[in-house]
Amino acid sequence: MSDFSANLPSFQFEKAVEVCHHQFLPLRERSRGIMLNACSHAVFLCKLLDVFSQIEEPENIPLPLNLDSKRERLKVGIIGGGHTGKQLAKALLELSGLLAEHIQISTRRPETLQELLSLGVNCFYHNRRLAAWAKILFLCCLPSQLPSICSEIQKDLPESSIVYSLVSSVPISRLKQLLCHSSILRPEYQYEANDDSHIWGTSGKITAALHDEAIVQATCPWHPGGGLAANTRWFAAVIYAALNSCSNQTLPYNQSLQLLNNLLCHILGTSKGEEKSYPSFVRENFVSQRFAASLQNEDAFPRFDLTAIHQKDTPFSKLLVSSPALQDHLLQVYCTTLGVSLQAKEDGLPSFSSEPCVSSQIPEAPVEVKP
Template sequence: MIHCDNEFRRYHSNLPSLSFDSVFEDDERSGNTPLPHDVCNSCLCLLNIAFLRRHYFQLRQRNLASLCSACSQAVYFVSILKQVNKAIADKPTNEYMVTRDGKNDLKIGIVGFGRLGKQLAVILLDLGVIKPSDLYISTRCPEGLEKFQNEGICCCFDNALVCKTADVLFLCCLPSQLNTVAKDMQGLLSDTIVYSFVSGVSQARIRQLLKCGNVIQTTLLFKSNCDPIFEESTPWKFGRDVRESLADPKCIVETSPLCQKSLLEMDYQLIESYVHALMNKCIRKDVKEKEKSISICMSVLLGESSSTSEFKDILLDIMKKKTDIKEPPNVTRVQTSSHHDSIRDRIMENEAFRNAFTEQYVKVVQLCSNLESWNRFPIE
C-alpha cells in the first residue's frame, strides 16, 4: 500500500487537474472576485462558496508572503555574514587574523526538508548566496533528493554531522520533532549559529534544548491590519512562486523585519540577535578590539548611513561596563543588556536606525535576486 501511494504521487503530483484550485475560474484564481452586497436567501449558499473561495486565495497569498519573508531574511543574514568575512579579510594581516582555521567560505546546514526547508535551499542556491558544495541537508528521506545530490550537495539523515559541519544551521523541522533533533545536536554547536524557523517555540526554549546560546529566532507575525494589502493591488499575486516574488522590490521591502510598511510586525529581537551574531563572528576571527567589532557590524548592517557612527557609539555605551568581548563566552543578551537599557530598546527608539537598516536590507536581497543564476534549481 505504501509503495502504491508513493508511485501514485510520483506520477500524478504535477497534474493540474488534481490540484485543489483546478475547479476555479481564471478570475477566481486572481483573488479579486467581487462578492455581491445584496443577495436573497436562495443565493446564500452561493455567497458562502464565494466567501470561502476568496479567503482560500488570501490564505494562499499569506502563505506565499510567509515563505518569501523566511527566505528573504535567510538570504540577507547569510549575505551579511559573508560581508563580515570579507571586511575582515580585506584588513592588513598584522592588524588581526583573517580567520582561526584559514577558511572563509560559509557552510550552511538545513535540518528538516519540508516545504520551507526545500524553498530555503533552492533560494540560497538559486540566488548564488552559497555554493552547492557548501550546503548540507539532513532529512528523513535523503534518497528522494537525487537532483540536489547530483549538484554536489550533501544530503543525509544525520543531524549530528550537519550541525558539526555548518557555520549557520537553519532549523526547519516541525515543533513535534524538535526534542528528537535537539538530542542529536547537544554538545556539538559551540561555534554554530542556529537560525530557527520552528514555530511556537521560544528562543529561550530552543537555547535550553540545544544547550547553545548562539540562537536566532524569527517570529514572522503578520500585522493585524494587513488584510487590505492582500485585497487591493498587491505584489503577492496568486500563482507566483517565491523566486518570482523576490524579484519584485516591493515584495522585498515588505519582508523587512524593521519596515513600517511591512506585512510583518517589527521584530526588534531578531535584529538584536543579528548584532550579537555578527559581533561573535568577529570574535571568532580574532578581531580583538571592541570598537573595531562594532564598527564592522554597523557598516554591514547600515551601510554608509549617517546612523552608522551614531549607533556605534550607542553600542559602545551599552557595552562599556560589560565583559570584554574578546574573552569567551560569546556576546549574549546577558552581557549587552539590562532591564532598562538594551540593544533592542535602543532600536525601538531610533527611527533613523530602522530606516537605514531597511534600506540596506533591500539592497542586499535585491543584489542577490538580480544574479544570472536564476531558476537553476526548479521546484517541482
C-alpha cells in the same frame, strides 16, 4: 513553463472552495508571505555572517556584503527537506552568493531532493554530522520532531554555531532548554490583515518574488508590509550574532565596530548625485555605558546571549526603534543586500551628519552575556 490555467476561472483554486470556507482563503497569502519573509531574512543573515566569518583586515573588507569566493565561506546546514527546507535552500543558492558546496541538508528522505542534488547540494540523513559541520544550522522540521532532533545534536553542536529555527509554535526559551545552547535565532511573525495583504500573492516561485522591490521592502522588519511584521529584536539579534562572530575570532571590539560600520554605515548615493552615510556606530550602541567604559582597546566584545536579546530590549534595539533616520538607512542597506535598489525619494535619502552615533539618548541597559 507558463500556467495554462491562468485565464480559466473554472480551474482556479478558489472555484472549488465552498462559499462557507471563503473566510479561509487569505491563509494562502499569509502562508506565502511568511515563507517570503523567512527566506529573505535568512538570505540577509547568511550574507552578513559570510562576511564576518573570515576576517583579515577590517579596512580591506569591500562595501556591503560583496563576497570573495577565494576565502573560506559560511557553512550552512538545513535539517528538514520538506517544503520550508527546499524553499530555503533554493533561496540561498540563488540570492546569497553561496555555492552548492557550502550548503548541506539532512533529511530522512534525501532521494526526494533530486532538484537540489542535481545542483550540487549534498543531501543525506545524518543530523549529528551536519550539526558538527555547519556554522549556521537551520531547523526546518515538524514541531513534533524537534525534541528528538535537539536531543540528538546538542552534544555535536559547536559553541560558536548559530541555530536558526523556522519551527512554528516552539518558543526560543524552549529551544534553549532543548539544545543547552544560547546562540539561537528565531523570527516571530505577527499578522494583521490590511489593504496591502495581497502583495504576497498565492503562486509563483519564491526566488522570483524576492527580486520584486515591493516584496523585498515589505519583508523589512522595521518597515513591514502585507500585514506581516517581524519583531525588530530579531534584527538586533542578527547584528549581535555578527559581533559574536568577531568575538569568536578574538577580534578587538574597535575592529569589530570598524567592520560593522564598513558594512552597515557605507555611503549611499541619491538621485541628486549626493553621497550620504549614516553616523558610525560606537560601543555604547551595543553594550551598557558602564560595561563600555570598562573595555580596553585589546578587548573583544563579550559573547552575547542571543536568546536573551530576543526577549528584552538592548541598546541597539532601542536605538533602532528611536531613530527613523537609522531605520531609513538600514532599509536601503537591507534591500541593497538582497539585490534590490529602492527608488530614491524626491528629496533624496535622509540627511545624516558625519558624527559618531552617540547613545546618550538611550537609557543604560545591560545586555545579558554568556559567562
